[in-house]
Amino acid sequence: MYYLYGPVLFIINEQQVKDLKQLFRWNGDVSRMTHSLLIGFYIVLFLAAWYFFSPPGIPGPDKVWGAWKEMVLQYNLFGELFSSTQTCLVAMVLTVIFAMVLAYLSRIPFFTPLVILFTKFRFLSLIGVSFIFLLFTATSYQAKLVTMSFSILTYLLTGVIAVIRDIPQRMYAYSRTLRMSEREVTWYTVVRGTLYEAVDLMAQNFAIAWMMLTSIESMFREYGGVGALLVNVYQRKGFEYVFAIQITILIVGLLLDSFLRGVIWIAFPWKRKPTANPFLRWLAAGQG
Amino acid sequence: MADYRITDTVLLDVNIDSFEYAEGRPVVTNVHQQIRNIERSGVTQGQILAILGPSGIGKSTLFELIAGLRIPEKGGVQTYDAKQQKLVPVEAGMVGMVYQTYDLFPFLTVRAQLELGARKGGWKDKEAAEKVEFYASHFQLHEHFRKYPNQLSGGQRQRLAIAQQLLCSNSLLLMDEPFSGLDPLLKQSICRLIADVAQLDELMTIIIVSHDIEPTLSIADTVWLMGKTANGSATVVETIDMMKMGLSWRPDIEDDAQFQLLVQDVCKRFVGLRDGPKPA
Numbered sequence: 424m425y426y427l428y429g430p431v432l433f434i435i436n437e438q439q440v441k442d443l444k445q446l447f448r449w450n451g452d453v454s455r456m457t458h459s460l461l462i463g464f465y466i467v468l469f470l471a472a473w474y475f476f477s478p479p480g481i482p483g484p485d486k487v488w489g490a491w492k493e494m495v496l497q498y499n500l501f502g503e504l505f506s507s508t509q510t511c512l513v514a515m516v517l518t519v520i521f522a523m524v525l526a527y528l529s530r531i532p533f534f535t536p537l538v539i540l541f542t543k544f545r546f547l548s549l550i551g552v553s554f555i556f557l558l559f560t561a562t563s564y565q566a567k568l569v570t571m572s573f574s575i576l577t578y579l580l581t582g583v584i585a586v587i588r589d590i591p592q593r594m595y596a597y598s599r600t601l602r603m604s605e606r607e608v609t610w611y612t613v614v615r616g617t618l619y620e621a622v623d624l625m626a627q628n629f630a631i632a633w634m635m636l637t638s639i640e641s642m643f644r645e646y647g648g649v650g651a652l653l654v655n656v657y658q659r660k661g662f663e664y665v666f667a668i669q670i671t672i673l674i675v676g677l678l679l680d681s682f683l684r685g686v687i688w689i690a691f692p693w694k695r696k697p698t699a700n701p702f703l704r705w706l707a708a709g710q711g
Numbered sequence: 712m713a714d715y716r717i718t719d720t721v722l723l724d725v726n727i728d729s730f731e732y733a734e735g736r737p738v739v740t741n742v743h744q745q746i747r748n749i750e751r752s753g754v755t756q757g758q759i760l761a762i763l764g765p766s767g768i769g770k771s772t773l774f775e776l777i778a779g780l781r782i783p784e785k786g787g788v789q790t791y792d793a794k795q796q797k798l799v800p801v802e803a804g805m806v807g808m809v810y811q812t813y814d815l816f817p818f819l820t821v822r823a824q825l826e827l828g829a830r831k832g833g834w835k836d837k838e839a840a841e842k843v844e845f846y847a848s849h850f851q852l853h854e855h856f857r858k859y860p861n862q863l864s865g866g867q868r869q870r871l872a873i874a875q876q877l878l879c880s881n882s883l884l885l886m887d888e889p890f891s892g893l894d895p896l897l898k899q900s901i902c903r904l905i906a907d908v909a910q911l912d913e914l915m916t917i918i919i920v921s922h923d924i925e926p927t928l929s930i931a932d933t934v935w936l937m938g939k940t941a942n943g944s945a946t947v948v949e950t951i952d953m954m955k956m957g958l959s960w961r962p963d964i965e966d967d968a969q970f971q972l973l974v975q976d977v978c979k980r981f982v983g984l985r986d987g988p989k990p991a
Contacts, residue, residue: 691818
């Protein structure tokens with residue numbers, strides 16, 4: 424089917440005509456292709472609105488593009504991004520390890536109240552916590568890393584404890600029917616049994632971690648990082664520089680999120696769903 | 712009627728006076744039953760015991776007591792140890808248990824699940840490999856060796872869960888509600904699987920805990936009917952000897968009029984079993 428709208432020729436098949444009708448219905452069901460086209464449509468719409476109808480004070484895309492090039496060439500934007508990404512990933516690895524150790528310790532009644540108390544620290548102020556860690560760390564990098572890990576840890580730990588609490592009693596009974604000691608029951612049912620959920624929770628909380636990092640970096644500016652750069656350009660340069668960094672942070676955040684999803688896909692083959700992605704299929708075949 | 716003989720060898724001795732979760736509220740009382748070895752000429756024949764009763768009556772508690780996952784305050788459960796050739800008190804792990812959810816560790820491949828079962832069953836190196844090989848062939852799991860449980864069909868999961876428990880236990884397999892939520896075709900397929908497992912070994916004893924009357928009766932050779940006592944606890948109120956009635960080991964049993972009468976009779980009695988004896 425061919426449709427001509429002004430200067431644009433749309434080639435639409437029957438499925439897409441059906442999809443178009445579904446687009447505006449409650450609980451409508453559209454194909455993957457139409458969904459992707461819709462995303463593309465919104466991106467183009469957003470860019471056009473930004474270019475043609477920016478309110479006064481908001482820099483247009485051309486200005487932001489110019490600022491971005493300057494940030495890359497003169498302000499070492501990629502270097503700062505690398506430093507932030509590195510800090511974020513190190514903090515996340517530390518957080519997963521500590522969260523899991525603490526969550527598993529919660530299975531021993533003696534430690535349960537301590538671990539539960541630790542999760543309540545998520546109500547503490549981030550800035551207040553950073554002051555305390557500054558007292559106990561040698562460098563501001565360490566303070567940044569510890570503040571970051573501590574803050575994410577309180578959230579992640581709450582999630583992992585909930586996952587462990589939700590393990591059905593029959594899974595413990597099942598482990599015992601395999602003649603396992605209580606230590607083995609914990610290893611197979613609690614540790615290995617919830618490892619995927621813990622890492623997946625971390626990946627889900629990655630956005631919070633990434634957002635938190637820029638805030639923490641703005642508090643410990645001497646060590647650099649993209650958060651520190653953001654505050655510096657806001658104070659000394661125009662708004663277009665802030666926009667350039669924000670868009671970069673968003674894109675890098677999305678890429679890191681996809682990277683984490685890929686790592687999880689490779690590391691936990693038993694959770695894989697059948698995929699049409701030829702690269703993932705090739706990877707799966709390679710893993711056996 | 713099939714030619715069979717009940718020997719003196721006691722394979723399961725349940726001798727529970729009382730079990731309670733909270734003090735003063737017994738859940739299971741006065742269950743004193745035995746399962747003996749059955750011999751059939753020309754057939755390797757294990758035993759299939761069915762524990763039948765309405766939902767919520769305490770079947771699962773009795774199931775866990777027999778499995779050694781709970782210990783009664785008074786009395787105990789003993790199972791036959793083929794190596795020592797005598798009855799020994801049951802402990803968790805001696806009895807294979809298969810829940811209706813056919814639990815498996817999701818992160819282990821089919822091969823790893825079987826190897827874990829063999830290792831925990833006390834088999835070492837070559838023996839363990841031979842055992843894994845035997846059960847993988849018998850339950851047609853070879854071609855799925857590299858798959859994870861969530862990549863298996865329902866039937867493959869059932870076979871794997873049963874094979875793993877058989878590798879680990881002393882020829883005693885408890886199955887909790889194996890027919891729950893299945894359509895009639897799948898029920899038939901499970902019945903065939905259970906009958907097949909029962910013929911793996913002379914001393915193999917399968918205990919099915921169920922409220923699904925027809926498929927359970929169709930494969931059982933002994934039935935314990937569970938009901939409530941006057942004090943609200945559960946007990947075995949009657950034993951039905953399916954062998955004596957000529958209703959055991961018959962693939963076409965569901966077409967038998969006597970069998971259908973028995974099904975109807977047990978069905979009618981379920982309300983009484985659930986509510987217990989009426990006060991005088």
